Amino acid sequence: MIDPRGVLREFGLELSNDVEVRVWDSTAELRYLVLPERPAGTEKMSEEQLAALVTRDSMIGVGKVTAQAQGARA
Amino acid sequence: MNGVHDLGGMQDMGPVQAEKNEPVFHEPWQARAFACTRAMGGWRKWNLDAMRFQREQIAPVDYFRMSHYERWIVALVELMLKNGMVTPAELESGKSDPGSAKLTPPLTAEKAQILVTKGVPESRDVAVTARFHTGERVRARNINPVGHTRLVRYARGKTGTIHMDHGVFLFPDTNALFLGEKPQHVYSVRFTARELWGEQAPPQDSVYIDMWDDYLEPV
Numbered sequence: 001m002i003d004p005r006g007v008l009r010e011f012g013l014e015l016s017n018d019v020e021v022r023v024w025d026s027t028a029e030l031r032y033l034v035l036p037e038r039p040a041g042t043e044k045m046s047e048e049q050l051a052a053l054v055t056r057d058s059m060i061g062v063g064k065v066t067a068q069a070q071g072a073r074a
Numbered sequence: 075m076n077g078v079h080d081l082g083g084m085q086d087m088g089p090v091q092a093e094k095n096e097p098v099f100h101e102p103w104q105a106r107a108f109a110c111t112r113a114m115g116g117w118r119k120w121n122l123d124a125m126r127f128q129r130e131q132i133a134p135v136d137y138f139r140m141s142h143y144e145r146w147i148v149a150l151v152e153l154m155l156k157n158g159m160v161t162p163a164e165l166e167s168g169k170s171d172p173g174s175a176k177l178t179p180p181l182t183a184e185k186a187q188i189l190v191t192k193g194v195p196e197s198r199d200v201a202v203t204a205r206f207h208t209g210e211r212v213r214a215r216n217i218n219p220v221g222h223t224r225l226v227r228y229a230r231g232k233t234g235t236i237h238m239d240h241g242v243f244l245f246p247d248t249n250a251l252f253l254g255e256k257p258q259h260v261y262s263v264r265f266t267a268r269e270l271w272g273e274q275a276p277p278q279d280s281v282y283i284d285m286w287d288d289y290l291e292p293v
Contacts, residue, residue, distance in 0.1 A: 001082040001228060001281065002271050010090040020278040021267075025082065027224045028260045028284035029122075029196040030240055056096075 001025065011062040034061040041067045075127075075220055076227060078134040083228035083270070107143040111150050112189050116181050119157045122194060123250035127222035128153055196249075198242050198257040204287070206261060210236045211293040214263070214285065222250035225289045229281075233293055234265040237282055245286055258287040 004023050005015055015021065024032050036058035042050060057063030081087070099105040115125070128149040137145065154160040164171055206212055216231040217223070224246050238261065245256035263285045267275035 002085060002275075004279070005276075007090060011092050017276065020280075021276070022279070023267075023281040024262075025226065025281060025283045027226060028240065028286070029243060030260070030284055062092075 008062055011057060013057075013063055034059050036065045039065050039067045075130055075222065076218055077130045078137050079130045080227050082226045104143040107147045107150075109186070109190075111146050113181050113186050114150060114154065114159070115194070116185065116189050117159070117177055119159070120153050121249055121252075122196065123222055123246040124252065125149060125153065126246070127250040130222065196244050196246075198244055198255065200242055200257050202242050202257055202259060204239055204259040206236050206239075206259070206287070206290060206292075208236050208238060212236060212261075212263060212290040213293050214283075215289055215291055217289075219247060221247060223247045223289075225285065226283060228270060229265060229283055229285075232265055232269050234263040234269065234283075237262040237264040240284065243286070245288060247286075247288070256288075260284055260286050261290070263290070 001023060004021050008015060008021075026032060036054060038050075039053070042053070045053075053065050053067065055063055055065065058065045099108070111125070115122070120128075129145050131152075132140070132145055132148060136148075140148065151160070151165065155162070155165075158175060159177070161171060161174065164174060211233060212235070213233045214225060214229045214231065217225060218230075240260040240262060242257050243260045245258055248254050248256045261284070262282050265281050265283065266277075267279035267281060268277060270281060
């Protein structure tokens with residue numbers, strides 16, 4: 001809570017200072033779905049190809065999706 | 075209760091141990107702990123908030139020593155003892171007494187699956203007036219109940235803005251103690267990181283916290 005940028009760094013994600021960080025503390029019976037940011041260079045990809053890029057970390061908000069498929073889609 | 079479960083804002087708890095291709099459960103017993111907890115919840119002898127409160131009452135030194143699902147099992151056993159669903163002798167022997175209480179109708183695998191996949195919603199379809207509206211400035215009350223609450227310590231007394239209204243949900247503080255559902259609006263409230271953490275926080279960052287109507291007061 002107090003150091004989200006530090007936690008993201010531990011997941012291997014370094015954010016520049018011009019990025020705005022919004023932490024969502026899920027304190028009620030509500031869960032939030034993270035919509036990963038679409039990486040550049042994927043404009044011509046099909047839905048299936050895009051889905052193959054998605055990782056667990058990008059769905060929990062601690063990693064970015066890259067244009068290269070990560071393989072494991074745990 | 076101002077217990078060790080309320081970790082928000084604490085520091086020096088060690089780095090995140092990120093694991094590649096992390097499995098859902100690391101050990102089969104953890105899956106069993108999850109399944110047992112959900113299955114026993116199906117008897118409606120307690121509710122989700124009462125279960126959370128039970129876990130919060132684990133002594134701090136034990137709480138930190140235990141893994142996540144150890145806490146689940148310890149709290150489940152406590153609630154089962156309180157409700158006469160298991161006896162100390164049965165726990166000691168690991169076998170059910172021939173004369174032990176049998177709950178009917180039994181929970182079938184089919185019903186258990188529904189409990190796991192659908193859960194037990196805490197939203198309530200009743201008309202309750204919202205005291206606050208999107209864009210309004212609010213302050214999180216400074217309350218320190220000895221019972222269960224989901225008002226995180228780090229936000230008490232802090233001022234934020236209603237970001238959105240999630241609708242009506244039962245109130246965990248009373249529900250955990252079986253004092254009624256007290257349905258009320260839950261809002262997502264935006265606090266700037268600087269309001270919560272002071273000048274060390276980046277000016278553009280913020281924290282959104284789900285808060286029940288009773289946790290808030292007008293500014």
